[in-house]
Amino acid sequence: MILxxxxxHQYYEKDAEKLKELMQRCLDNKVERLFLPNVDSESISLIQNLVxxxxxxxxxxxGLHPCDVKVNYREELDTISAAIASTKIYAIGEIGIDLYWDTTTLEFQKKAFYEQIGWAKDLDLPIVIHCREAFDEVYEILLAEKDEKLRGIFHCFSGTIEQAKKIVDLGFYLGIGGVVTYKKSGLDKVVEEISLNNIVLETDTPYLTPVPYRGxxxxxxxxxxxxxxxxxIKQISIEEVAAITTENSKIIFNT
Structure with missing residues (x-):
């Protein structure tokens, strides 16, 4: 079994010994493939070191996380673009729109999102989308950009069944994490309705810890x-979940 x-964001752990222990626990639990999303220019080296x-x-x-799209976002994009030229990457991410923390940067966020979608298409890579309180805004851009090259993951999905179906219809996968273990999230109902062939697993470490370690x-x-x-939820074995979702990840990331 391979998960x-x-x-x-396991690279956030900067203590070398603790990071080594984190990685060993992954391998002990059969979590053998970890995809590391960038957030800003400062996290590039952390990711490179762990890889x-x-x-x-x-x-x-x-990629440039929408919460890090500020007035100087142009400089951040230039730095990340330069790093892409010298780094083996498997996706552009995480990118998107976040209107939970700050709505004043929406136009900047849209411009950064459009540009980074362009990077992904030029490089024939998937995108990994961060969307918080901004489904309509993100979906509108994806519809506008839809073509044979647009693909990827809707990270940390926690929306409705209707939204899930819209995402799947665009050819994207749903990233399902710890929220599915929360009793009142309603995400279990979405997972019931959506084929496992359209789902990948994630943790968003160090956030959104699943039960029994929530908090x-x-x-x-x-x-x-x-x-x-x-x-x-699916009434199948964990081995089957691992096999299908890992195969989905191989299709997405081409590895």
Whole structure:
């Protein structure tokens, strides 16, 4: 059994010994593939270092997180673009729109999102989308950009069944994480309705920790609890969940 965490910021752990322990717990829990989304120019080197340390297990993605799209976003994009030229990456991400924390930067966020979608198309790479309180805005842009090259993951999906179906119809996968283990999230109902062929697993470490560790920092080894919850919902084995979702990740990231 091989589990794939398609979205983890495990590189945030800067203590070398603790990071080594985190990675060992991943391998112990069969979480053998970790995809690392970038957030800003400062996190590039953290990702590169973890990939260098675990080349068989960690895979880089680069992009500018919408919460880090500020007035100087142009400089950030230039720095990230330069890093892409010298880094093996598997997606542009995480990118998108976040209107939960700040609505005043919406126009900047849209411009950055459009530009980075362009990068992905030019490089024939998927995109990994961050969307918070902004489904309509993100969906409008995806419709405008829809073509044979537009593909990727709708990270940390926690919306409605109707929204899920719209995303799947665009050819995107739903990134399902710890929220599915929360009793009142309603995400279990969405997972019931959506084929496992349209789902990938993620943790968003160190955020959104699944039950039974909710309230504590998340880590990629906890992906096993997400996988087990989905297995329970689908009434199949965790091995089947792992096999299908890992295969989905291979299709998306071409690795």
């Amino acid at each position: 794939t965490d398609t979205h983890t 260098k340390e675990y080349p068989e297990n960690c895979f880089a993605m680069l 504590k920092p998340n880590e990629s080894s906890y992906l096993i609890y997400v996988a087990q919850k989905i297995a329970d």
